[in-house]
Amino acid sequence: MARAKPLAHPHESVINRWQRGVAVYEAPVLTPWFVVFLAMFVAGTVIAAFRLLGGSLAPFAAMTDAYAWGVWKTFNVMALTALGSGALAVGLASWVLGRHHLHTVMRTALVTSFLFYATGLLGLLTDVGRPWNFWNMLLPWRWNTESALWEVAFAMPVYCAAFLLYENGPMVVERLWHARSDRVRGWVRTWHPRIRKTYPFVVAGAYVAPIIHQSSLGALMVLAGHKVHPLWQTDLLPLLYLVQALVCGFGAVIVVLMTSCLVWRRPLDVKVLGELADLMSWTTLAWLALRLGDVVVRGRLGDAFALDAFSLLFLAETAVIATPALLLRSPRLRAVPRALYASALLACLGGLAYRFIPTTLAYAPGKGSTYFPSVPELVITLGLVATVVGAFSLVVKRFAVLPAPLES
Amino acid sequence: MSLLSRRRLLRTVGTGLSTAAVGGAAAVAAAPAAAAAPREAPADAVGMLYDATKCIGCKACVAECTKVNDLAPDTELSGGLWQMPADLNPQTKNVIKLYADEATGRTSFVKRQCMHCVDPACVSGCPFNALAKGPQGIVGWDGERCIGCRYCEVSCPFEIPKFEWKQFNPRIVKCELCRHVLARDGQPGCTRVCPTGAVVFGRRDLLLADAKARIATSPGVYHQDRVYGEKEAGGTQVLYLSHVPFEKLGLPTLSERAIPAGTRHGGVLVKFVAFPVVLYGVFLRFFRRNWKVHEAEVARVKAEQGLEEQL
Amino acid sequence: MTHTETGPLAATETTDRAGTIGDALTRSGVSRRALLEFAGKLMVAAPAGLALAAKLSPDAVAEEIAKARRPSVIWLHFQDCTGCTETLLRTSKPDLGDLLLNLISLDYHETVMAASGKQAEAALHDAMTANAGKYVCVVEGSIPTKDQGIYMKLAGRPALDVLADVAGKAAAVIAIGSCASWGGVPSSGINPTGAVGVDALLKDKPIVNVPGCPPNPYTFLGVVLQYATAGTLPALDAEKRPLFAFDRYIHDHCPRRAHFDAGRFARQFGDEGHRHGWCLYPLGCKGPITHAGCSTRHFNELPEVWPIGIGAPCVGCTERAVAFKTPIFDKSAVPAPTPSAQYPEIRPETGTVSPVATGIVGAVVGALVGAAYVASKRFSTVPGDERVPGEPDGSSGGGADGGKGV
Known part of the structure; x- marks a missing residue:
C-alpha cells in the first residue's frame, strides 16, 4: 500500500539517478573479450551441431544411466534459469508491488532473462535424445499434464518465445524509430500503441508462466525420491526452487548492473541497487525460513549436523545463502557499492548451488556411480554461458538497455 | 489511502474475488481428481514373483530374455566371448546378479528387471506418456512419443530404464513383461525357461497370496517374513522373496508412499486452470492499478522533461 | 535355410547280385x-x-x-x-x-x-x-x-x-x-x-x-x-x-564348454590350462563358428578322438569360409554369445572422470573467483558512493556514453 504515496517530486518518487535506458553507443563491439566469447560460442555451437547431426550422445557426454542428466539440464536449465529470473523478480517488484524505482532496471533484467532462458532451451535441445519427437507438443492428447518436465517443456519455451520477446519488444520498437526510415516509423506508429494497449494483460501472464515452470523445475527432483539426499529431498522443492529463483533474479540483476557500470564506466544508483538488495535480502530470509523449517519439520536436523560430506555441503550452502541476506539487512551496507556487489555475487553463487546440488552432488544413486561432465559437455555449457555474456554486451551497445543518469 | 479511494479498493477486492471464484469453482470441479488416494493395481494386473531362495543362477532367463526381445547380447566386457552385462543396460532387460557376503559366506542371486510399479514414477514424469501403464498394468514404452529426456532414468527408484547412449535413434530399454509375446506364450520368456520356478508369472493378487503362503509354510526362511513389492513405493507388480536383506540385493528401502504422490498438487484443472487464472487475476489487478500510476508518471515526466516513455 | 527332404529319386532296386x-x-x-x-x-x-x-x-x-x-x-x-x-x-x-x-x-x-x-x-x-x-x-x-x-x-x-x-x-x-x-x-x-x-x-x-x-x-x-x-x-x-x-555349432556341445563359460582357457600349447583340458578358444579354436557334430560323434569309435579332444583347436573344416580360408590360430568371433558363469556385482561402478574436464572446470571456477574478487575490489567502500566504479579519481565523466568499452 506504500504505492499510494502521492507523486510529488521526481527525485523523491520515481525518477532517480538512473533515469533511462541509454545504449552504450560509443563502445566498440568487436573487443578482445567479445572475440573470446564469440570463439566459445562457436566452439560450443560446432560441438552441439556435431552432437545433434552426428547422432548419439555417447561420444559427447559423460552421462550414464545412473546419472542420466548432465550439466546441460542440471546447470544450464535447472540452475542458470534462476539467474534468468530477474525479469520475474524485478517485474513482480515494480509492476505488481509497485516499486516504481525499479522500472529503470527492467530492461536489463529482461535482456538477461531472455538470454539465460534461450540458452537454457538450447541446452535442453542438445540434451534430449529424440528431439524430433517434440512435435508431440502439438498433440494435446499426448500431453502428460502430471509431468513436471512437461510443464517445463511447455511453459519455458512459451515464456521465452512469447512473453520475454514481447516484453523486450518496446526496446526494439523504440530503436526502430531511431532508424529514421519513414516506412519503419509508420510501422512503429501502428505497433507501439498496440503493444502499449495489450501490455498490462500480456505482462500479467508473463509472471504466471515462470512461477509455474520455476516451481516445476523443483518438482523435477521430487520424483527422484530417495536418490536425492534427504537434506535436499522434500515435497517443498517446487516452492523452494521458485523462491530461490526470485533471490537469484534480484542477485543477478544487481551483479549485471554493477558489472556493466564497471565495464562501461557508468555511475551507480545506490538507491535502486539498495532497493533490489533489500528485496533480495527479504526474499532470502523467507526462503531460509522455508528451508530450515522444512528440515526441522522433516526431522532432518540431525543429518544437517552429522558433519559428513552432505552435512558440510548443506552447512556451506546455507552459509553462502544466509550471509548476504543478513549483511544486507544493514541499511548502511546496502549503500556501500562493494558490499552490494559482493553480497549479490554470494547470493547468486548460493542460489546456483542450491539449485544445482540436488541434481548432481546430492543426487546419489548409490556408491560406485560417478559423473563429471566431459570436455564436450563443458564446451557446450561454457559456450552457452559465453553466448549470454557476448550477446548481452552486443545488445547493450545497440539498444537502450542499461540505465544511465539523465544529465549526460 | 487518499489516491486509492474506497470505490477503487472495493473494485480491486471485487475483481480479485471474482477471479478467485472462477478458479475456486474449477478447483472444486477438479477435486475428485486431486484426491490423493493411493492408486491401486488394476484387478487383472500381472507380474512376477521372484524367490531368491530358489534361484540357482543358471541365467537361462537372461539368455531367453535377449532372444525373445531380439536384443544383441552384451559382450563388451568379455571381449565378444560371453553375454556378460555388468548391469541392466540398453542390451539387457533382465540380469542375474550375485550377492556374496565375504564375512558370513552368505550368498544369494537376484534377478533384476522392471518392477512394473503400481504407480510408477517414470510414468508420472514422462512428458508425453511414452512410458505408460498398459493392459494388465504393464509399463510399456512408445517410441513415437519419447523425446529422449531420460527423466524416467532419473525418477525410477529401482534404476531400471536404460537409454541407448550410442544410438542415433536411441530408445529407452526396459522389461515390458514380454508384452509382444504374452498372447502367444502366455508368459514372459524368463518365467517360461526358469528351471526351478524361482521366477513365476501370474496375476499380482495370486502371486502375492502365493508369496505369503510360502512365508507361512516356511517360517524364518524369508527375510523379515516379508514380500518386497507388496507396499514399497506404493506397490510393485513384480514381487520378491529373499533369504537375505533386500537392500543387499540392491532393492532400495522405500516408504509405502508412491513416489509421484509428492508431486500431485491437484488435478489438471487446479494446476492449469484454477491456479493460473487466480494468479493471473491477482497480478492483473495489481498491474492495472500500477499501470495507471505509470501512465500518470509518463505524462508528468514528458511535461517536465520532454522525455518519451521507456517501457 | 533348410531344404525339405527330397522325394524318391529312383527305384532302389539294383542288380540281383546286390540283394538286400x-x-x-x-x-x-x-x-x-x-x-x-x-x-x-x-x-x-x-x-x-x-x-x-x-x-x-x-x-x-x-x-x-x-x-x-x-x-x-x-x-x-x-x-x-x-x-x-x-x-x-x-x-x-x-x-x-x-x-x-x-x-x-x-x-x-x-x-x-x-x-x-x-x-x-x-x-x-x-x-x-x-x-x-x-x-x-x-x-x-x-x-x-x-x-x-x-x-x-x-x-x-x-x-x-x-x-x-x-x-x-x-x-x-x-x-x-x-x-x-x-x-x-x-x-x-x-x-x-x-x-x-x-x-x-x-x-x-x-x-x-x-x-x-x-x-x-x-x-x-x-x-x-x-x-x-x-x-x-x-x-x-x-x-x-x-x-x-550339421545343425549345431561344435561350441554348443563341446565337452570343454564349461571351461569356456567359466573363463578357463589354454593360453598356449602345453601350458597349464592346455594340459588340464581347458578351453582352446584363445588358441584359435573355430568351434563357436563351425557347424558340425564332431563334439558328439568322435572318430574311430574311440572317446575323445577328435581335434578338440586331443588338445588341437578346431580349424572349422566343415565351413566353406573358415578352414583353408582363415588362419588356423586366429581367434574367431562368437556369433551366438551366451551368459558367462560369472555374475555382475549388485552395484557395479559406472562413470568416467576426464582429467581434462576437471582441469577446465578448475580453470573456469578459478577465473570466475579471481574476476569476481578483482571486480569487487574496484567498487567503492564509501556508503552512497555513486561515482563511476573503478576510476581512482572518481570522476563521473564517463556517464552514459563515455565508456571506452570492454
Whole structure:
C-alpha cells in the first residue's frame, strides 16, 4: 500500500539517478573479450551441431544411466534459469508491488532473462535424445499434464518465445524509430500503441508462466525420491526452487548492473541497487525460513549436523545463502557499492548451488556411480554461458538497455 | 489511502474475488481428481514373483530374455566371448546378479528387471506418456512419443530404464513383461525357461497370496517374513522373496508412499486452470492499478522533461 | 535355410547280385550284433533329422537297413588325399569288408578295388550301364577347371569330363570331404588349378555335401542308407549339408564348454590350462563358428578322438569360409554369445572422470573467483558512493556514453 504515496517530486518518487535506458553507443563491439566469447560460442555451437547431426550422445557426454542428466539440464536449465529470473523478480517488484524505482532496471533484467532462458532451451535441445519427437507438443492428447518436465517443456519455451520477446519488444520498437526510415516509423506508429494497449494483460501472464515452470523445475527432483539426499529431498522443492529463483533474479540483476557500470564506466544508483538488495535480502530470509523449517519439520536436523560430506555441503550452502541476506539487512551496507556487489555475487553463487546440488552432488544413486561432465559437455555449457555474456554486451551497445543518469 | 479511494479498493477486492471464484469453482470441479488416494493395481494386473531362495543362477532367463526381445547380447566386457552385462543396460532387460557376503559366506542371486510399479514414477514424469501403464498394468514404452529426456532414468527408484547412449535413434530399454509375446506364450520368456520356478508369472493378487503362503509354510526362511513389492513405493507388480536383506540385493528401502504422490498438487484443472487464472487475476489487478500510476508518471515526466516513455 | 527332404529319386532296386543288405550280411556271416551296434551308433550320430535313424530302438533301425537293397555306389577320386576314404577304412564297426560288400554295393573305387587299367575302366562302364540313373556317385577331391582341366586326368580324360559323364547318369551325388564340397585344400590361397567343388559344376543333380577334413563316416553312411532304405535324401541346409549332422555349432556341445563359460582357457600349447583340458578358444579354436557334430560323434569309435579332444583347436573344416580360408590360430568371433558363469556385482561402478574436464572446470571456477574478487575490489567502500566504479579519481565523466568499452 506504500504505492499510494502521492507523486510529488521526481527525485523523491520515481525518477532517480538512473533515469533511462541509454545504449552504450560509443563502445566498440568487436573487443578482445567479445572475440573470446564469440570463439566459445562457436566452439560450443560446432560441438552441439556435431552432437545433434552426428547422432548419439555417447561420444559427447559423460552421462550414464545412473546419472542420466548432465550439466546441460542440471546447470544450464535447472540452475542458470534462476539467474534468468530477474525479469520475474524485478517485474513482480515494480509492476505488481509497485516499486516504481525499479522500472529503470527492467530492461536489463529482461535482456538477461531472455538470454539465460534461450540458452537454457538450447541446452535442453542438445540434451534430449529424440528431439524430433517434440512435435508431440502439438498433440494435446499426448500431453502428460502430471509431468513436471512437461510443464517445463511447455511453459519455458512459451515464456521465452512469447512473453520475454514481447516484453523486450518496446526496446526494439523504440530503436526502430531511431532508424529514421519513414516506412519503419509508420510501422512503429501502428505497433507501439498496440503493444502499449495489450501490455498490462500480456505482462500479467508473463509472471504466471515462470512461477509455474520455476516451481516445476523443483518438482523435477521430487520424483527422484530417495536418490536425492534427504537434506535436499522434500515435497517443498517446487516452492523452494521458485523462491530461490526470485533471490537469484534480484542477485543477478544487481551483479549485471554493477558489472556493466564497471565495464562501461557508468555511475551507480545506490538507491535502486539498495532497493533490489533489500528485496533480495527479504526474499532470502523467507526462503531460509522455508528451508530450515522444512528440515526441522522433516526431522532432518540431525543429518544437517552429522558433519559428513552432505552435512558440510548443506552447512556451506546455507552459509553462502544466509550471509548476504543478513549483511544486507544493514541499511548502511546496502549503500556501500562493494558490499552490494559482493553480497549479490554470494547470493547468486548460493542460489546456483542450491539449485544445482540436488541434481548432481546430492543426487546419489548409490556408491560406485560417478559423473563429471566431459570436455564436450563443458564446451557446450561454457559456450552457452559465453553466448549470454557476448550477446548481452552486443545488445547493450545497440539498444537502450542499461540505465544511465539523465544529465549526460 | 487518499489516491486509492474506497470505490477503487472495493473494485480491486471485487475483481480479485471474482477471479478467485472462477478458479475456486474449477478447483472444486477438479477435486475428485486431486484426491490423493493411493492408486491401486488394476484387478487383472500381472507380474512376477521372484524367490531368491530358489534361484540357482543358471541365467537361462537372461539368455531367453535377449532372444525373445531380439536384443544383441552384451559382450563388451568379455571381449565378444560371453553375454556378460555388468548391469541392466540398453542390451539387457533382465540380469542375474550375485550377492556374496565375504564375512558370513552368505550368498544369494537376484534377478533384476522392471518392477512394473503400481504407480510408477517414470510414468508420472514422462512428458508425453511414452512410458505408460498398459493392459494388465504393464509399463510399456512408445517410441513415437519419447523425446529422449531420460527423466524416467532419473525418477525410477529401482534404476531400471536404460537409454541407448550410442544410438542415433536411441530408445529407452526396459522389461515390458514380454508384452509382444504374452498372447502367444502366455508368459514372459524368463518365467517360461526358469528351471526351478524361482521366477513365476501370474496375476499380482495370486502371486502375492502365493508369496505369503510360502512365508507361512516356511517360517524364518524369508527375510523379515516379508514380500518386497507388496507396499514399497506404493506397490510393485513384480514381487520378491529373499533369504537375505533386500537392500543387499540392491532393492532400495522405500516408504509405502508412491513416489509421484509428492508431486500431485491437484488435478489438471487446479494446476492449469484454477491456479493460473487466480494468479493471473491477482497480478492483473495489481498491474492495472500500477499501470495507471505509470501512465500518470509518463505524462508528468514528458511535461517536465520532454522525455518519451521507456517501457 | 533348410531344404525339405527330397522325394524318391529312383527305384532302389539294383542288380540281383546286390540283394538286400540283410541277405548280404547273412551270407557273409556278419553277426546281427554287429549290425545292431552300427544301428545304435548311427542313431547317436543322427539324433534328429534323419528319417532312417528316427526309430524307437536300434533293432528297428537294423531291421529297416536289413530290408533295404544295397545301393550301387560309384566312387570317384579327383584332387584328393584319400583321407576321406581313409576315414571310412578306419571305421572299426562295421569293418571295411562289412561296409563295402554288405551295406553298399561299392562297384567302383580306385583305392580299394583290385582291378587296374582297362579292367578298372570296364568295371566303371559296366556299373554305369547296369544301374544307369539309379546309382549313387560319390566324389572325393576337388575338380580342377583351369586350362580346360588338364591338371587332373583319369584314363586320359580330364576330371571335368569324367564327372559330367558319371554324375550325369547317377541318381544323386554325394560330395565327400571339404575338397569335393567347395574346393578344400587345393583351392586355398591362389588356387593354382582352379579347383572347385561338385556343387559349382553340376546344376541339375541332387547333391549332398558331406564336408570335413575328413568327414565323419557316419554322416556319409547315414546319407547313403537313407537313400537305400527310403530312396530319399535327408534335409539339407543352405550349404547342402545334411542337417542331421550339421545343425549345431561344435561350441554348443563341446565337452570343454564349461571351461569356456567359466573363463578357463589354454593360453598356449602345453601350458597349464592346455594340459588340464581347458578351453582352446584363445588358441584359435573355430568351434563357436563351425557347424558340425564332431563334439558328439568322435572318430574311430574311440572317446575323445577328435581335434578338440586331443588338445588341437578346431580349424572349422566343415565351413566353406573358415578352414583353408582363415588362419588356423586366429581367434574367431562368437556369433551366438551366451551368459558367462560369472555374475555382475549388485552395484557395479559406472562413470568416467576426464582429467581434462576437471582441469577446465578448475580453470573456469578459478577465473570466475579471481574476476569476481578483482571486480569487487574496484567498487567503492564509501556508503552512497555513486561515482563511476573503478576510476581512482572518481570522476563521473564517463556517464552514459563515455565508456571506452570492454
